[in-house]
Amino acid sequence: xxxxxxxxxxxxxxxxxxxxxxxxxxxxxxxxxxxxxxxxxxxxxxxxxxxxxxxxxxxxxxxxxxxxxxxxxxxxxxxxxxxxxxxxxxxxxxxxxxxxxxxxxxxxxxxxxxxxxxxxxxxxxxxxxxxxxxxxxxxxxxxxxxxxxxxxxxxxxxxxxx
Amino acid sequence: xxxxxxxxxxxxxxxxxxxxxxxxxxxxxxxxxxxxxxxxxxxxxxxxxxxxxxxxxxxxxxxxxxxxxxxxxxxxxxxxxxxxxxxxxxxxxxxxxxxxxxxxxxxxxxxxxxxxxxxxxxxxxxxxxxxxxxxxxxxxxxxxxxxxxxxxxxxxxxxxxxxxxxxxxxxxxxxxxxxxxxx
Numbered sequence: 001x002x003x004x005x006x007x008x009x010x011x012x013x014x015x016x017x018x019x020x021x022x023x024x025x026x027x028x029x030x031x032x033x034x035x036x037x038x039x040x041x042x043x044x045x046x047x048x049x050x051x052x053x054x055x056x057x058x059x060x061x062x063x064x065x066x067x068x069x070x071x072x073x074x075x076x077x078x079x080x081x082x083x084x085x086x087x088x089x090x091x092x093x094x095x096x097x098x099x100x101x102x103x104x105x106x107x108x109x110x111x112x113x114x115x116x117x118x119x120x121x122x123x124x125x126x127x128x129x130x131x132x133x134x135x136x137x138x139x140x141x142x143x144x145x146x147x148x149x150x151x152x153x154x155x156x157x158x159x160x161x162x
Numbered sequence: 163x164x165x166x167x168x169x170x171x172x173x174x175x176x177x178x179x180x181x182x183x184x185x186x187x188x189x190x191x192x193x194x195x196x197x198x199x200x201x202x203x204x205x206x207x208x209x210x211x212x213x214x215x216x217x218x219x220x221x222x223x224x225x226x227x228x229x230x231x232x233x234x235x236x237x238x239x240x241x242x243x244x245x246x247x248x249x250x251x252x253x254x255x256x257x258x259x260x261x262x263x264x265x266x267x268x269x270x271x272x273x274x275x276x277x278x279x280x281x282x283x284x285x286x287x288x289x290x291x292x293x294x295x296x297x298x299x300x301x302x303x304x305x306x307x308x309x310x311x312x313x314x315x316x317x318x319x320x321x322x323x324x325x326x327x328x329x330x331x332x333x334x335x336x337x338x339x340x341x342x343x344x345x
Binding site: 028029032035036039040042043044045046047048049050051054059060061062063064068069071072073075076149152153156157160 | 188191192195196198199200201202203204205206207210216217218219220224225228229232310311314315318319321322324
């Protein structure tokens with residue numbers, strides 16, 4: 001295998017050796033509790049994401065314009081993602097080197113920025129002005145669900161593929 | 163009685179195969195977690211409306227009725243995957259303090275749903291289009307958020323054997339609450 005252009009392992013080792021990483025790793029209960037918080041944040045993501053995606057697919061709240069339900073839930077989607085990041089970072093720091101050698105971690109980290117950029121650059125713009133579900137909104141919603149599905153599923157799989 | 167039945171279940175070919183499977187158990191567990199984002203996500207969305215937080219412009223009744231089939235489907239997926247996962251290591255779950263807390267919170271959440279649909283929602287016509295539903299509906303929403311949140315947290319902590327029966331250093335109350343067999 002050719003050597004990577006940028007060597008990332010030292011950064012992962014630095015993360016794990018950091019004060020935050022050490023505090024979480026050496027504690028008996030911090031990792032599980034933050035992990036539970038990460039799951040609660042996942043539920044918040046589900047609340048902010050799925051109702052609107054379903055509506056963009058032409059399901060669920062079909063008597064309400066897409067833009068209206070999007071406006072109502074977008075702040076909650078944002079909060080869910082911030083909470084996921086805030087809980088995900090300390091979890092990662094505590095076992096960064098294990099993550100480095102974990103394929104699922106890389107699948108998740110490759111998909112996450114795509115999902116975030118797609119959600120706020122494409123999905124938000126389309127949903128903000130949309131009324132009824134069209135082929136266009138359906139495509140956007142299906143892409144959104146697929147991207148976040150990969151992020152969540154790969155995230156869960158980090159714990160299995162160690 | 164229950165322990166005997168679960169001990170028998172744990173010895174069946176089904177349970178052992180599921181417990182030792184390389185792919186089936188992780189796939190079931192992943193489905194359980196993703197169904198969580200779906201079902202609890204939908205529950206949070208419903209509760210936010212009942213609290214009068216968002217979306218204020220949509221009548222409570224049409225909002226809840228449109229979302230309910232989705233919530234039920236997500237719940238069904240959670241129950242099916244959850245029961246299957248339980249059959250993999252039934253005695254371990256039976257003796258898990260966190261699993262017992264989870265079951266208790268599930269009963270609270272279930273009673274709350276039953277009470278809300280049986281009583282509070284019957285008068286929905288009176289407050290349907292109001293921004294802020296009456297106190298009873300808001301209480302139901304808070305109970306729902308706390309109970310389902312607790313189910314998620316306790317469910318995650320089941321994986322950690324801090325109070326496992328085979329640990330030497332456990333307090334008497336833990337032994338009693340976990341239903342451990344005394345030596």
